[in-house]
Amino acid sequence: MTRRGETFILKALPRIVGGYMVGGEKEGKGPLGSVFDEIYRDHRFGKDTWEQGEIEMTSLAINGVLRSHGLDKEDINLFMGGDLLNQIVVANFVARSYDRPFIGLYGACSTMGEALGIAGMFIEAAFMERVLVFVSSHYQTAERQYRTPLEYGDQYPAWKQWTATAAGAFIIGQTEGEVGLSSVTFGSVSDWHIRDANDLGAAMAPAAARTIHTHHSDLQLTDGYYDAIFTGDLGREGIKLTGELLAREGYLDRQTLFDCGAMLFDREQQTGSGGSGCSCAAAVLSGYILPRLKSGEYKKVLLVPTGALLSPTTTLQGETIPVIAHALSLARIGEN
Amino acid sequence: MPRQLKTTVGEYKNTLKQRRRKNKTRNFLVAFFVGGAICLGGQFLNNLFSLLGLEQEMSSTAVAIVLIFIGGILTGLGWYDELGQFAGAGAAVPITGFANAVVAAAMEFRQEGLVLGVGARMYSLAGPVLTFGVVSAFLVGLIKTIF
Numbered sequence: 377m378t379r380r381g382e383t384f385i386l387k388a389l390p391r392i393v394g395g396y397m398v399g400g401e402k403e404g405k406g407p408l409g410s411v412f413d414e415i416y417r418d419h420r421f422g423k424d425t426w427e428q429g430e431i432e433m434t435s436l437a438i439n440g441v442l443r444s445h446g447l448d449k450e451d452i453n454l455f456m457g458g459d460l461l462n463q464i465v466v467a468n469f470v471a472r473s474y475d476r477p478f479i480g481l482y483g484a485c486s487t488m489g490e491a492l493g494i495a496g497m498f499i500e501a502a503f504m505e506r507v508l509v510f511v512s513s514h515y516q517t518a519e520r521q522y523r524t525p526l527e528y529g530d531q532y533p534a535w536k537q538w539t540a541t542a543a544g545a546f547i548i549g550q551t552e553g554e555v556g557l558s559s560v561t562f563g564s565v566s567d568w569h570i571r572d573a574n575d576l577g578a579a580m581a582p583a584a585a586r587t588i589h590t591h592h593s594d595l596q597l598t599d600g601y602y603d604a605i606f607t608g609d610l611g612r613e614g615i616k617l618t619g620e621l622l623a624r625e626g627y628l629d630r631q632t633l634f635d636c637g638a639m640l641f642d643r644e645q646q647t648g649s650g651g652s653g654c655s656c657a658a659a660v661l662s663g664y665i666l667p668r669l670k671s672g673e674y675k676k677v678l679l680v681p682t683g684a685l686l687s688p689t690t691t692l693q694g695e696t697i698p699v700i701a702h703a704l705s706l707a708r709i710g711e712n
Numbered sequence: 713m714p715r716q717l718k719t720t721v722g723e724y725k726n727t728l729k730q731r732r733r734k735n736k737t738r739n740f741l742v743a744f745f746v747g748g749a750i751c752l753g754g755q756f757l758n759n760l761f762s763l764l765g766l767e768q769e770m771s772s773t774a775v776a777i778v779l780i781f782i783g784g785i786l787t788g789l790g791w792y793d794e795l796g797q798f799a800g801a802g803a804a805v806p807i808t809g810f811a812n813a814v815v816a817a818a819m820e821f822r823q824e825g826l827v828l829g830v831g832a833r834m835y836s837l838a839g840p841v842l843t844f845g846v847v848s849a850f851l852v853g854l855i856k857t858i859f
Contacts, residue, residue: 382714425823525820527787528837529796529803529812533734564714568721570728578728582717590715617727624718 377500381594382561389556389709390499392492393506393547395662396440398433400515400541403651403659406641411663412542413440419516419541427465430514434459434470434543438510441545445552447506449474452547456480456495457510458487460518460539460653462687470510485580485609486563486683487511488544488657489702493560495548496704505550512543513653522573522688535613536574538647540640544658554709555669558676561594561703563587565685569696573686576697577614577637577649580682583699584610585621588680591703592627599627603674606665608657608681608701609637611649636660657681669708679704739800746795746802754779754806776807783811788819813837 378385397412404415414436421432434457442449455474458481459466471478483490491509498504516526518539524530548557563583570579584607592601610618615635623630639660640651661679668674682701690697754775761771786792792812796803803809817836821829835842 427823520820524837525816527790527793527812527816527819529787529793529809529816531739531797531800533732535732568724570725572732575728575732578732582719582724586714586717589717593715613731620727621717621719621724 377497382564382590383559383594383703384497384561385559385595386496386500386557388500388502388550389558389707390496391549391551391553391709392555392557392661392666392706393549393553394441394445395544395546395658395666396437396444397542397544397655397659397662398437398440399543399655399659402538402645402647403540403542403640406645408640408659408663411659413444419514426514426516426520427461430459430461430466430512430517430543431469433514433541434466434510434512434545435473437512437543437545438470438474438508441508441547445547447547449476452476452506452508453504454479454495454498454507455510456491456507457512458482458491458654459512460484460514461521466512466514466517467510483654483681483700483702484683484685485513485652485654485656486681486700486702487654488608488661489679489681489704490562492546492548492557492679492704493562493702496557496560499548499550502550507548508545509548510543510545511654511658513539513541513655515539515541518653532648533574534648535577535611536648537577537609537611537637537650537652538641540637540651540653540655540659542653542655542659544655544662546658546662555666556707556709557704558707559591559595559705561587561591563590563701563703565698565700567696567698571691571694571696573691573697576652576684577609577611578617579684579697580608580699580701581610581614581617582621583701584608584618584680584682585625587701587703588618588622588627588678589625591678591705600629600632602632602676602678602705604632604634604665605678605680606657606660607633607635608654608683609650609652610635610682611652612638613649639664654681665706669706672708675708677706679706742798743800743802743805746799747805748802750779750802750806750808779807780811783808784815787812787815792816810838810841813841
């Protein structure tokens, strides 16, 4: 492994062996419906509370990825995961079922980036052979924690996003699979003085721009090096802002800039600016990016999960919203 | 070091200010007419109850009860939040909005049990209305008594 600036080059190319996505009905009916391996109408997943439902959904994703690759939990050296809830309860309660070494992560909606980056580095350094990373987000559990009761009639602006109900689990390994992680840039936390918890896309857009810029500068990459760049959940409004910020830095190719949250829902689904939540990046990675890298349609892709690091308390106290974004570059093995 | 962007925080916030304008005229008009319609409905009920022989004070109470009931039922059916999204303050300000706030919170916290969930947290949205309503009433009463 080599470091250039803030970017770590993973020479051994840790593999993304595979992913598995479980989602809700709305997610299944969206433009990316086919990326989900399992769709459920019931957001409680047969359990008594929303939180238990999210735990069940995440367990289904983990069991699914293990099963679809003929692996048992004993074949995994480390489980790593996170979610949006206080104390990352979902991730912790999920991990309880597996009795394997576990690291819980919180990066809000950037958790997928944290998890992939750290897993990649563990595999690169050959500390482990296989790491299982998982993330989840859930509309009801996120709304009741961050905002107001679900049936309350408050009025949302058009730029608000809809927390996706989905969980994704991925296995990162040493040699299995056709897609590898070639470099990681962990972002720094910055703050652009946005206070509106309903406008997280705008809050996070500069973080994505900064990390993308840092990544390209560190590796001396030109505009257009990546076949596509996917931000996590900036939404339709947020991704426009990132595009403009990057254009000012000299990155003019905006045709290949996409946002996972904006891709997850279409306008008819009345989800404001698009999806949000850590599982948006997971969904696009699993069902959109991986197949296209395997088929050769994409050769090199940059995934940039974005996170808004606020809490309901800081919002009440009138604080601004600190944000972060991490960049993972993915390539088809043999393309480097 | 992580790269800085050429765009400053000030410039960014200015860009946002122009993009994030709410349609205040539309919101104002819709709130006015929807809120007004709810109140007209209440007035209609008031007249109806008077016609049925109820005295004014009883009639007012009956109107409040009916409107709270309607607000609660519509919240339980999952329809009031759609009205709120459409009408904003027009749905929140009338007494039906108060019912929505209490019922929505009660529904939300059922998972956490009847006492500490529903019982304690059902006032999480409507609490300020109770607090400041009682305090204002006290102050007005005090002023009225003194003067």
